[in-house]
Amino acid sequence: MTGAGTTGAGIGMTGAELNRPRIAVLADWWWPNLVGGAERSARSAALELARTAEVAVFVPAPADEVYSDGPLTVHAVRRPYARRVHADSALRRGLELLTAWLLPAVASRQIRALRAYRPDVVVATNVSRTGPWLLRWARASGVRLVRSYHDLSDTCWRRSRRRGTENCAEICAGCRVKTGVMRRATPPTAVAVCVSGFVRDELERAGLTSRETSLVAYPLVGAPGGASATYRPDPMRLVLGYLGRVAPVKGVEAAIRTAAAYRRNTGAAVTLLVAGDGQPDYLRELAALAAAQQVDVDFAGQLDVEAFCARIDAALIPSTWMEPFGRVAVEVGSRGRPMLVSRVGGLPEAAAVSGGRFAFTDFADPEAAARALGELLDGRTDATTAPAPGAAMPLEQGVLTAVARALEGWPGNREEQPA
The missing domain is CATH 3.40.50.2000 (Glycogen Phosphorylase B;)
Known part of the structure; x- marks a missing residue:
């Protein structure tokens, strides 16, 4: 400018x-x-x-x-x-x-x-x-x-x-x-x-x-060096989390399928914490999908970011629509939780300025998303892209x-x- x-x-x-x-x-x-x-x-x-x-x-x-x-x-x-x-x-x-x-x-x-x-x-x-x-x-x-x-x-x-x-x-x-x-x-x-x-x-x-x-x-920017780069959850007892509005465009169904694929591939005990409000009929659809996929899902309702991050090992951000930015990515990443992020809209930038550790995936392919999640948890990904925290x-x-x-x-x- x-x-x-x-x-x-x-x-x-x-x-x-x-x-x-x-x-x-x-x-x-x-x-x-x-x-x-x-x-x-x-x-x-x-x-x-x-x-x-x-x-x-x-x-x-x-x-x-x-x-x-x-x-x-x-x-x-x-x-x-x-x-x-x-x-x-x-x-x-x-x-x-x-x-x-x-x-x-x-x-x-x-x-x-x-x-x-x-x-x-x-x-x-x-x-x-x-x-x-x-x-x-x-x-x-x-x-x-x-x-x-x-x-x-x-x-x-x-x-x-x-x-x-x-x-x-x-x-x-x-x-x-x-x-x-x-x-x-x-x-x-x-x-x-x-x-x-x-x-x-x-x-x-x-x-x-x-x-x-x-x-x-950017509406929110993580502090440089504020997130833990060495956070490692227990891969055999994994709590994944979704935070935000519970609606079809947010990709919550894809998060359930990704969690199920990771459980099948690793044998780990996986729980998905879903924090946010949604229509009752849609929540029932998600519960039925989780049962069919044999994944434990905890519909926790509204949680603040601190409470959410305290309960999860990693976050899934599977939006299917073109998010203008994506505050959740910054809020979670800046608190040291690794994130698997959909590469749509402004989400890649939000992940980059969070200061956290993240990887991108196509959540439409649950098996590929599960593999990307495993690499993220093992520390085998490097998705850092500009702008870095402090430059934004x-x-x-x-x-x-x-x-x-x-x-x-x-x-x-x-x-x-x-x-």
Whole structure:
């Protein structure tokens, strides 16, 4: 990125308590503990910005509310058909999607709130719940914009570039419509922060950003040398673990089959710990598969990372969809547990920046995955790839850098900013 040597340390200007830039953060949700990693990362970056700037968050909501989140002021702005909870009814989700993209009026209240706030910089994270209208407003009004891309939602209606059981190597016909809309809505001067090189490459191919106007910053980075390189489980009594959302796209069935293949090949006693929530019907399907494969599976529900790592010898990360990044790989790898990782999306980068020990495999072939697991446990793999821990930029620093870039030449005079 041009000017990537700039840091965010000075965005508040020296001695500028009365001259702090105003930053508006746009997001779909502000329930970071209830939704997912993208929301946690957005909040973490906003809190870092608040050290040297005045930061307000604007999100769509069923009703108007203004409240404080530490140093942040959150403006929950009413919009028609807004979801009351993340997993609301199918009808309400459908109405929200249709109105967000077909009716510009759904974003009018948020635009009025933003205009009244008069930001110097807008940091837009995921904004699908209000369609392209907030970005169009930023482009038309000339407000400096930073796009923080946490996924591929600008190139896919489903946010995942997946149709049925297959990943889309290319943007499909229906999603090209959304990509074109977002390309036209995004200001050409916007600075992009992408959560992985994979995400940046895909967005660059779609014409939504470029190498000159973007940077890669990871939501989570392991500490250099923080993971144990000599961890060796007992190969005859092995506890494998899966951590995350329990859903078909996460490859949990493949994890069960891999554990079964390893048990058959080695004669070891194998248990698979599955930590996370899933639909009851799907959990029953997984239990039936485990019984058929003669593998002991412990469905433990929600566990924090420390408790999970304390109970396992190695982790399986068998996702089948193109993960934008993969926080679990960093969380587990940085705690010294070896990981067998699916080579899709941003997972290879997440494994590399974890500081842990890992190997890649194709979980669609359980026998090959079991052999790769054995090599990993025996210490016979070397999957270290760039970027190494310490060389990677954390997301908070990336957003600071992008905001500093957007503020270059900022006069510090709000009267001159676009209304």
